[in-house]
Amino acid sequence: MGGSIFIVQCAPCHGLQADGIDGKAANLNVRLEEKTVKHVINNGQGMLGFPAPMPDRNGLMNVNTNALITDAEIDAVAKYVAGGMKGTEGADVFAGTCAACHGADGKGMEMVAPSIAEFNPTLVADVLKHGKKGAIGAMPAFNNLTEAQVKALGAYVTDLSK
Template sequence: MNKTVLAAIIVVIAMLGFTYVAVGSAGGMGGEGDWVNKLAVLGAVVLVIITSFVVTKYVRQMQNDRAGGKLADENWDGIGEYKNELPFGWAIIFFGLVIWAIWYFLAGYPVGTYSQIGEYNDEVAAHDAKFNEQYKNMDDATLNAMGESVFIVQCAPCHGLQADGMNGKAADLHVRLAEKSIKHVVMNGSNNNLLGTNMPMPDRNGLMNSNTSALITDAEIDAVTKYVAGGLKGSVGADVFAGTCAACHGPDGKGMDMVAPNIAEMSPAMVDMVLHHGKKGAIGAMPAFTNLTEVQYKALGAYVSSLSK
């Protein structure tokens, strides 16, 4: 008898013995009517036998068979490859799996059947709609109270419970616009969707002072930065603002629709846009918050904008 066949028989006997000992000692054979466990054990026995048979077959084939057929034209260092036709059964299985996959994703799961994720999302959407309807007409005091609650959960981890930015780790929301933030935008430009559009503000190479008909200088950047940070008050930097910034932000700095945002005050609209789109600035990048309801956006905008007044 071939050694491979003998080894396979020994393995089968050993595996069957191990299965019997493991299942029998655990009481897995079941009682007289326990067909589930009996079928499971039968399946294990069949699996062991088939696996041993298949492995034995291919091991013997590797031992005895010799390669034959037509070689491909290509070779690598004299090592060629035979032209093997695709087995018909493999082709049928492949195309069958492709068809099954298309059905599975379009008509089976997840598109066409129940899913816990889908049910959860539907319930959240329904709850959000109910929440928005219930609180859509809040007075200012209630709106600010809700905004503070949302702030503690969503914003305080970075900005701190006092909204002071935790020593520069995030923006100090009590400051309308910090000097370093303004200078960073003037130097590098901005495209933070603060108008709900992708219209960018150019960097310093695109900012020209109409009073001097030249690109804005470092000294002018410093002056206009202090002027804007100071609440657009005083005379230092006012001429630079009028000649460079007012064309888009308006002479009072309150912005123009679809042109430039309000930089004279921390408005709820500005907060809302930052929450929806995130913001990149002198400190770093703030992510967008897409998990809030419309009422929560409104409440958070009212609360945050009230901090810098």
Template sequence: MKSMVIGGIILIIALMAGTYYVAGDAFSFGEDYINDLTMLAGLAIIGITVFVALKYVNQIKNDTASGELAEEKWDGIGEFKNQLPTGWALAFIGTIVWGMWYWTVGYPTNGFSQIGQWNEETLDYNSKFESKWQNPDAATLNAMGESIFLVQCAPCHGVDANGIDGKAQNLTKRLTKESVIYTVKNGANNFKTQYPAGMPPMMLTDDKDINEVAEYVAGGFVGTAPESFGVCAGCHGPDGNGMAYVAPSLKTYEDSLVASVLDNGKKANIGQMPSFKGRLNETQYNALASYIRSLGE
């Protein structure tokens, strides 16, 4: 045992010397008590670890099993009715107490957080923004919407909103024939807030009827409506101007429609648009809708 203790002391000295060799430049003994405490903590951890390991190694080598055997035997191996070690039990209870403190009072729930500070500043800025632009006029909305469009929408829809050769929706038009046909055949059930019922697929099943309706709607409702448009008029209205909380207007980009698409994304005949929920506030939604409407005008 004496040789093991001597070996343990030598190991501690070697580990501390290695620690100081690697991180010694960061320590100035006597000048910064934090550094001093850090080195003392390192010495304590290494010392305790080494001597605890030596204790159990010595027990493995020299101790003999004793005590009362339990009646149960698993695979022929008996178990002693030993009491739970006091140190282990106290450490277990202490860990539970420390965990409760950590999650209720201690760091990080009650400490400074850069992310928390950033969130607070962002919420404060958004509150000031919404207060400042609570009732903007049409010109202000359009100017704000254009700025938002160029940053958030132009990468897919193009700076002039023409859809970049069919890679995204052409926003200078409310609907194209192809998009109407796709919606009739596949439905549009992603409008989860403003239009909770959505639109089921295949309200029209005959290809001739679908093409007539698509040409009429995409053509701007010019001329006499085909008879098959009556199926659509039940929700969108006979003039295509839509009904609140039932179906959007087929003629213009309403605020509620733009908000629904931005919140939920949209799958159409040319691909999938992701959700922008959380990126913009209500004023910015309305500004973007106002600017998109002005493109058609």
């Protein structure tokens, strides 16, 4: 069911392979693209319905260095997150700056911050409910879907990036 709704409602922007059609929409085969991570760190974000938004770079302190996040740290941590949180480069920045809200494993914390390590049905439902605006472009909210359709799409998108 998720796949057939996707073809009709989502593929016009995301593509039949969900690869984002050359940058027109988010590539859903990966959790996050590097430019998206950088954009969110630089500008903050608050559209997915969490009680408090993510602060922009002027509010992001690295507790390891006791200073605001630097350009070099943003580069390193954006690569780390977009690369699936593997390797050591950027891992210290993540632990010192991001883990407090997103969790040590990046899988998010209920009522605090979403998973940035993988898609899950809750995150997909939040995006469908609120829409999404960011480095890539704008996605409208989809408030005409039934609960069962949202669930099916959540499962479909979660499987794509595995």
